[in-house]
Amino acid sequence: MYDLRDVKNINLEGATCLKEDTAYKFIDQTTGKTLVAKFISGYSEQEDEHLIAEFKKLVLLSGQPEIATAYSIRKAEVEGLVKPCYIMDWVDGQSLQTFMNKREKLIYEVVLDVILQLSSGLEKSHSHEIHHGDLHNENIIIDQNGYLKIIDFLWFDSKKDPALNSQSDIQNFMRIVNELYEKCDDVDKRRLSLIRKHCQQITTFKGLKKEIQLLDEISFDFALLDDKPLTTPLTLFKNMDGIHNLRNPIQTRDLEIPNKVIPEFNEQELDYLEKQKNPNQSGITLRHLDTLIDRIKANAHQLLSSKLYPLEQIGLIDWQITINNPGDMFTGRYDLNFDIWFTSKFFKWKRVFELLPLLKFDDVDLNSYLLDE
Known part of the structure; x- marks a missing residue:
């Protein structure tokens, strides 16, 4: 069994606290890269084996464009406390919530792009049985070029039924789609209505991106019809x-x-x-x-x-x-x-x-x- 206690600690004194003392941004002295140390919630040392198994699955997603790359599990010291964490890329951008707050309205093409990227990332993570479990707007980062990254996986609870985390991701995805929909004007809402309706009925992310792309192909013409001609x-x-x-x-x-x-x-x-x-x-x-x-x-x-x-x-x-x-x-x-x-x-x-x-x-x-x- 991998023993976290044998790993050399990272000293995070002087690092930038990003979120309620659970995530810190620091510069790796070897590579010069800006990284994030994300503390693992709810962890006890008796759960090392389960933690390593989950992290190995997360590493399989490294290099996927919609998911922040995870590098290693370490222990980090901050304010005299030593806690397990995993190291991931720093994503330079703004949260989905900030992205939405800065815009009075969102156009169809932007909303579609966000939904496609998010559904693609979640399909990939769920295919490796990696469920986020805490998918909210602050855990989705959009960079200046419009590319999306999902961050902060491994909200660790070895006793929780994985199916509950899976269902939580689906419900939060539905919520996000609804919030994006509500930021559109009436014309774009009409175009998005089929995609939104389909997203409210899903039970899995498998194949969802392709299904949304199919609906996008007919969305413009669909929006021109009212209910009677439909x-x-x-x-x-x-x-x-x-x-x-x-x-x-x-x-x-x-x-x-x-x-x-x-x-x-x-x-x-x-x-x-x-x-x-x-x-x-x-x-x-x-x-x-x-x-x-x-x-x-x-x-x-x-x-x-x-x-x-x-x-x-x-x-x-x-x-x-x-x-x-x-x-x-x-x-x-x-x-x-x-x-x-x-x-x-x-x-x-x-x-x-x-x-x-x-x-x-x-x-x-x-x-x-x-x-x-």
């Missing part, structure tokens, strides 16, 4: 039975036009219908342009546009409608046909929502949904 792609996803690709649209044929899109007859149309009741005695058949069909098409197009046009604007779909009258002019049944073609962007959206089922929506018949105001 229902449309979800309905289309659920109504895509069979194989649909860029060449195969959803098609509806001979759908009966609802009465609400059929306008009242105008004067010329009423006159035509009246004359049809009394055919010309000469046997000449009267002809009339079906003006009603154009007005029905305009009304039907307006009805469907409220749900389909926003998706067309952001490049998810193309669509068209046609109106047929297989019966008598003005009085015969008018049928609606429509085609919806999907773009490559639509299939990306579909894939994202399949992998990350963030929005729930009841199964709805597409025809009923599109023709319902």
